[in-house]
Amino acid sequence: MKLIGMLDSPYVRRVAISLDLLGIEFEHAPLSVFSTFEEFSRINPVVKAPTLLLDDGSVLMDSTLIIDYFETLSSPGSKLLPSQPQALARALSTLGLALAACEKTVQIVYEHNLRPAEKLHQPWVERVTRQLLAACAELDKQLAAQASHGVRPDQVEVTCAVAWSFMQLMLPDVVKASDFPAINAHAARLEQTDLFKRYPIA
Numbered sequence: 001m002k003l004i005g006m007l008d009s010p011y012v013r014r015v016a017i018s019l020d021l022l023g024i025e026f027e028h029a030p031l032s033v034f035s036t037f038e039e040f041s042r043i044n045p046v047v048k049a050p051t052l053l054l055d056d057g058s059v060l061m062d063s064t065l066i067i068d069y070f071e072t073l074s075s076p077g078s079k080l081l082p083s084q085p086q087a088l089a090r091a092l093s094t095l096g097l098a099l100a101a102c103e104k105t106v107q108i109v110y111e112h113n114l115r116p117a118e119k120l121h122q123p124w125v126e127r128v129t130r131q132l133l134a135a136c137a138e139l140d141k142q143l144a145a146q147a148s149h150g151v152r153p154d155q156v157e158v159t160c161a162v163a164w165s166f167m168q169l170m171l172p173d174v175v176k177a178s179d180f181p182a183i184n185a186h187a188a189r190l191e192q193t194d195l196f197k198r199y200p201i202a
Contacts, residue, residue, distance in 0.1 A: 001026045004040065005033075005049030007199055010102045010166035011063035012050040014159050016199045018067050021152065022074055026052075064099070067155065080155035094146075094156045097139040098163040101175075104132035105167050108174070129174060136167070136180050144182035153190060161190040165201050 003019070003026050005012035019026050031040045033047050044051040044059050052060040060066045071079055082088050107128045111120060143160060153161075164187040167175045177184045190196050 001055055002029050002053040003027070004029045004031050004043055004051040004053065006030050008166075008169065008201055009049050010162045013166075013199055013201060014162045015050045015052070015063045015066050017158050017162065017195060018080060018155065019070065020195060020198065021080060021158070022070050022078060024070055071155075080158070082154075091154070091156050094139065094142050095159055097135045097142070098156075098159045101132055101135040101139065102163045102166060104128050104135065105170055105175075108132065109170050132167075132171075132175065136175055136183065140180040140182045143186050153195075157186070157190065161187040161196070162201075165191060169201055 001024070003012065003016055007013045007016065007028075007030065016026075016028060029043075031043075031049075033040060033049050037047055040047045040049075040051075043053060044061060046061065048061045050061065050063055050066060052066050054060065060069060067080070071081060074080075076083065081091055108125060111125055111128070139160065160183060164180075164183045168177065168187075
């Protein structure tokens, strides 16, 4: 089994950490969707990270779909998401915020780094930035109200920490750590664990 993609992608990193937590052995191939596009395309023509190549040759992509697949295969005691409907809805609500923040961060980074400066559309950047900060504000509020689940992080805790570290890597002047103390403290705690250190963001 091979996980394709760079760990500076929050989507690749959340899959790597989740697979580790679930006890799934995998090989990591750090291919870039930019600098190694052609090599990546020979594995998955769509060139989408993360891509997971299963032992039978099946190709899975999209971090949530990959994680869902292994959640289905996992025993009740090892799952990273709750099975009770109300608890699951709460978890998915928080996950949605973290993933939305990731998405908006990527959009801002691409707007500045891939689009020629003379074609940058400032109203769009302002709109996406507003969405990003709104997601972070609600996420910070939810994390402040939730206690840690213990030594083994669940999917919500993993994804929130990975998302925050990505935002701080890419947009620290936009998403200021001092404005979101609950997320910042949560991510700082998990980034110090051996689990997260095995999959460094940079």
